[in-house]
Amino acid sequence: MSRTVFINGRFYQQPTSGQQRYGREVVRQIDAELAQRGSPARWILLTPPGTEQVALQHIEQRSVGPLSGHAWDQVTFYRHARGGSALNLNGSGPVLHRRQVVVIHDAAVYRHPEHFSRAYGLAHRTLGRLLARSARIATVSRFSQRELAKVFGVSPDAMVLAPNGGDHLTAEGDPSIVASLGLSDTPYFLILGNLTRNKNVAVAVRALGLLGEGRVKVVAVGSLNAALFGDAGLPVSRDLLMPGRLSDLEVVGLMQQARALVFPSIYEGFGIPPLEAMTNACPVLASSIPAVEEVCGDAAAYFDPHDEAGLARLMIQAVEDTPWRDRMAMAGSKRVTHFRWAVPARALMDACEALC
Template identity: 25%
Template structure:
């Protein structure tokens, strides 16, 4: 087989999808020396992709997502390839490309929580046309959870027989750290002086960071426990006004730590140092951060929305993300109950190990074979 993989979102710059493509390629290199792969990249990530295996080639395809060039010049670029199959690891495909292709749909956040990116009628229409065309014409659709599969069938009208669920996984760098000095030094670096709640992720509306801040305010107001809230990330990136206003208006602003960008190598330490990891999201396609926290043996208190119970199982305490009171109550429960924290800490790494990037790559390769052979 000659497989083309659209790697234009490859790497750290595209967060979740970038990591997905990175891990898929890393493990395809390990498990498949037989088939030929052509990886399409942009100027920004061309040098970052540095796989030397002979059956993997890279090629420049510098066509911006959500652009006219993606629908015209990228289409022409693809038509000139001698390939058996294209894998688009997202929904951004040229709508007139009719050769065999597979897509991965991570979530329907743009449909359910369009935000300011899709406030204009034209943008909404363009998104819907591209998404529905991709779902209709794909030979196979990979969904990253049963919840995403359900949404695709219900909202977009996907053919259930075409949708295959293949789970994502946690990087091996996330594991329990027993070096207390490293953890103490990290907390000192970021002025963390109390037991703390941690949230990792962006601050867009559907992530419900504003709800987490309100729940934190309730915990402090009621004098339940003296703790801090740590929210990494950059302020002022747009589309996150609710979170910024909630932080600014909090009467406990001095106990909300905003460390800004956290270097990749420090993230496992931060997870390990946290007393509790809080995940208040209204909607996720898979939800990697709470699983990363579990891999680090950090107790998780999560929203019960969308895929979270499916992915986290019985190794988390759940709350309704629409109720800040319930969120605060569950956070206090885990913060106060040392035995419960120990139980969740013990089960967390075992739950995280149920997911595997290598298995994801093997199952994806099976999809390629199935499509090409049929």
């Protein structure tokens, strides 16, 4: 058996959302760890044809084909990785491989199937159960360990804990995005993530209605893929701006002038946006669900995800109470220091090297 770890890099062909961010940052950090500590294994990133060349110093990148999507995972990646161990960072992997680590970020397709299209939900529920029989499962929070353990019928301790980091959006932001969206003289709140029903943007829109038209704006950054997730069920509001996907620098620019990040999700396995906001001194208003409370601790102000009145009260406080907002930003800046990408990279390296 080869002492080689093959990384599944199919996510490099996907738009960067939470799970793709995880994959990119973990690969970048593994590359840095290889420079510092070395490894008994050789590390190779396999990507589908046409994938960007990733800036790596110690991980070899190979473009292999044919096929694409899940077929690439099950056939092409498996064929090229079967001689070593494999690392899959994005919830998928070849079911026939017997020496692999698969990161499954949450149990959303099992706990809330109504948030996904029937085809997507069925495919991912089946794939997850098959992988749990043959692969070493990793996940991103204690909450997700417990959830996936119940779904798969295994011990939580059998899973690798490899949480997200928050130390990636640290560059100076692009403040021009604020003016380009017409927000220079208007207090606004920021929501980040794909506009799916699970992200619960609708509760923020209803809260806007309670505040009165034109008083504040909500900027929801992300895309809506109705084919995978269905429509987001959003009420109509002139105070909701949906600019689509933005660059990291534009997102940071918005964070640095927002009254707060609103994170209203109904279900999460972790939740990266609150950490991104905390990194940039942006207060966080978050739904009181277990994974988010695990991540944010006492550095966020919480509301019930179905209570628009509770969220509206917090939004008013964030607009009117500057000292409170400053205290929340300071608490977030301290909290985010506990989440670094080196942590999941080291945990996943150890798990993969053990399989070698």
